[in-house]
Amino acid sequence: VRRDVQAVLLVLVGGAVLRLSLSGSYTNYVKQSMGIWLDLAGAALVALGAWTAVRAFREHRAAAAEGETAETAEPAADDDGHGHGLTRAAWLLLLPVVAIFVVAPPALGAFSANRTPVVVPQPPPQALPPLVGDPVQIGVVDYAMRAVWDNGTSLRGRDVEMVGFVTHGPNGAWYLTKLQISCCAADAQPYKVKVLGDFGPYSDNAWVVVRGHWVPGGGTQRDDAIPWVQATSVRAVAQPANPYE
Amino acid sequence: VTEQQQAPSTDQVEPPVLEAARRLPFGALEILVVLLVVLLLAQRWVTAAFDGHPALQSFATIFIAICVQALPFLVLGVVLSAAIGAFVPPAFWAKAVPDNAALAVPVAACAGVVLPGCECASVPVAGGLVARGVKPAAALAFLLSAPAINPVVLVATSVAFPGRPSMVLARFLASLATAVVVGWIWARFGRGSWMRPPRRPPTEGLTPYEAFRTTMAHDFLQSGGFLVIGGLTAAALNVVVPRTWLSDVAGHPFWSVLFLAGLAVVLAICSEADAFVAASLTTFTPTAQLAFMVVGPTVDLKLVAMQAGTFGRTFASRFAPLTFVVAVLSASLVGWWLL
Numbered sequence: 001v002r003r004d005v006q007a008v009l010l011v012l013v014g015g016a017v018l019r020l021s022l023s024g025s026y027t028n029y030v031k032q033s034m035g036i037w038l039d040l041a042g043a044a045l046v047a048l049g050a051w052t053a054v055r056a057f058r059e060h061r062a063a064a065a066e067g068e069t070a071e072t073a074e075p076a077a078d079d080d081g082h083g084h085g086l087t088r089a090a091w092l093l094l095l096p097v098v099a100i101f102v103v104a105p106p107a108l109g110a111f112s113a114n115r116t117p118v119v120v121p122q123p124p125p126q127a128l129p130p131l132v133g134d135p136v137q138i139g140v141v142d143y144a145m146r147a148v149w150d151n152g153t154s155l156r157g158r159d160v161e162m163v164g165f166v167t168h169g170p171n172g173a174w175y176l177t178k179l180q181i182s183c184c185a186a187d188a189q190p191y192k193v194k195v196l197g198d199f200g201p202y203s204d205n206a207w208v209v210v211r212g213h214w215v216p217g218g219g220t221q222r223d224d225a226i227p228w229v230q231a232t233s234v235r236a237v238a239q240p241a242n243p244y245e
Numbered sequence: 246v247t248e249q250q251q252a253p254s255t256d257q258v259e260p261p262v263l264e265a266a267r268r269l270p271f272g273a274l275e276i277l278v279v280l281l282v283v284l285l286l287a288q289r290w291v292t293a294a295f296d297g298h299p300a301l302q303s304f305a306t307i308f309i310a311i312c313v314q315a316l317p318f319l320v321l322g323v324v325l326s327a328a329i330g331a332f333v334p335p336a337f338w339a340k341a342v343p344d345n346a347a348l349a350v351p352v353a354a355c356a357g358v359v360l361p362g363c364e365c366a367s368v369p370v371a372g373g374l375v376a377r378g379v380k381p382a383a384a385l386a387f388l389l390s391a392p393a394i395n396p397v398v399l400v401a402t403s404v405a406f407p408g409r410p411s412m413v414l415a416r417f418l419a420s421l422a423t424a425v426v427v428g429w430i431w432a433r434f435g436r437g438s439w440m441r442p443p444r445r446p447p448t449e450g451l452t453p454y455e456a457f458r459t460t461m462a463h464d465f466l467q468s469g470g471f472l473v474i475g476g477l478t479a480a481a482l483n484v485v486v487p488r489t490w491l492s493d494v495a496g497h498p499f500w501s502v503l504f505l506a507g508l509a510v511v512l513a514i515c516s517e518a519d520a521f522v523a524a525s526l527t528t529f530t531p532t533a534q535l536a537f538m539v540v541g542p543t544v545d546l547k548l549v550a551m552q553a554g555t556f557g558r559t560f561a562s563r564f565a566p567l568t569f570v571v572a573v574l575s576a577s578l579v580g581w582w583l584l
Contacts, residue, residue: 005273006462013469017316029310037317044320045465052462055455089470089554094280096312096473102288103295105306111299115487121527124407182405182525183518185310186483189525223527 014045475547
């Protein structure tokens with residue numbers, strides 16, 4: 001790959017990363033805490049690309065001025081030596097660039113949540129501090145852990161409010177769902193809470209706020225349990241800035 | 246640009262772009278620009294093609310996720326590897342790494358503690374070490390140990406497995422043992438011809454800064470391209486293979502280990518986060534969870550693709566299966582002992 005093309009590829013990849021991090025849409029793909037690292041990596045790549053472009057331009061001009069031949073003007077340094085083939089892999093970096101700028105796929109939703117079995121891991125006791133607020137703003141993951149492993153004790157009698165997206169189960173049931181990521185969207189793990197009450201219908205992937213209270217049901221003390229919530233109100237909202245937990 | 250597309254010139258003074266233009270009728274840069282313009286114009290159709298196909302959208306999301314997550318670590322890796330090449334004199338490595346392979350391997354494996362990154366960072370660094378004359382077996386031991394036993398990964402593991410320090414110790418020991426054993430096997434039985442010396446742009450006669458720039462650009466584009474191959478494969482498998490049959494093998498002592506080891510290869514999760522995923526696989530035996538964390542940082546789809554890019558396909562086709570077997574055995578033994 002020639003030096004000028006190298007420069008363009010570097011700027012494109014760095015630019016795509018910066019676009020994700022500066023627009024905030026990177027949270028559709030990776031954890032929120034990655035933002036600063038994406039800023040740095042994107043800026044480093046753009047800088048490297050710019051540096052490479054300046055070198056390419058200067059050498060080009062120097063070569064033209066001194067009347068050197070092509071071979072000496074463009075040292076084999078950055079050249080793939082025509083047909084070794086390996087550095088041609090660099091072209092593949094266009095794929096994520098195109099995916100980011102052109103396709104811009106949304107955060108994972110109902111499709112992924114329904115393909116991965118629900119696992120509610122048992123939390124250590126210190127991970128369940130007393131709830132504050134009325135209504136309690138609680139995450140779907142936190143709610144599921146308290147309902148399943150704490151038998152709902154800390155939720156009893158509390159008014160709760162949870163944000164998530166809608167997925168559907170058998171017999172017309174629908175779930176308030178959230179995906180948890182440890183690293184990036186490749187390891188997304190679904191958490192679901194079955195919503196009781198006459199609300200809806202909502203379509204898959206619709207983001208909603210459910211207000212209600214805990215009711216027993218769905219099972220406890222096993223990690224494939226899907227707890228219940230009795231809804232008193234449900235309203236549609238926009239997707240939150242960070243769609244994962 | 247227009248003059249480059251004219252018929253080959255007989256002029257002796259020929260800018261490099263023109264030289265390329267003669268070979269191809271048009272230059273790579275022009276292809277790139279045309280391609281991007283076409284894509285921008287076609288954006289509506291491309292987006293429409295993905296809309297309404299949740300599988301395709303999930304594939305694209307996971308593909309971007311894997312690439313974007315790996316990118317900062319890859320940048321860190323190529324900065325280090327370029328700095329090794331440009332600013333550290335070769336004599337340093339001759340002194341730092343013992344001559345004797347039997348000794349050099351464990352020394353290099355323990356040195357992995359200092360690179361706080363994931364596997365994407367360690368491939369270019371290992372390539373840079375080999376290019377600087379460090380024994381391949383030692384560089385490979387470093388390649389295997391660095392993403393698994395650095396402090397960041399160990400702390401993440403202890404957070405993911407609260408109240409179970411034995412898991413952290415088991416991970417450290419099993420990963421270190423894997424790196425050392427694979428390094429020794431490679432030192433004893435590996436043939437030099439299997440490993441293509443990392444292709445480096447010649448940097449003689451360049452200033453250190455220019456050598457740094459050249460190497461960094463080259464390494465990033467090279468490793469990045471192969472990272473994309475790995476990301477594509479892992480994303481495709483992630484979407485195609487449902488995880489619902491995970492629970493069927495969970496209880497079996499033998500199959501559960503092998504199954505989670507295989508899952509680690511397929512999922513290609515960053516080593517700094519794989520402990521959280523392992524911890525969520527609660528239905529599996531602790532030894533199987535350990536195998537997931539020992540195999541993941543040493544063999545996974547994106548890593549194998551990057552190894553093939555750096556050291557050649559002949560190398561990767563031998564090194565990856567060897568590492569997989571050693572890692573599974575090591576995790577099983579340490580798990581049986583400690584967990």
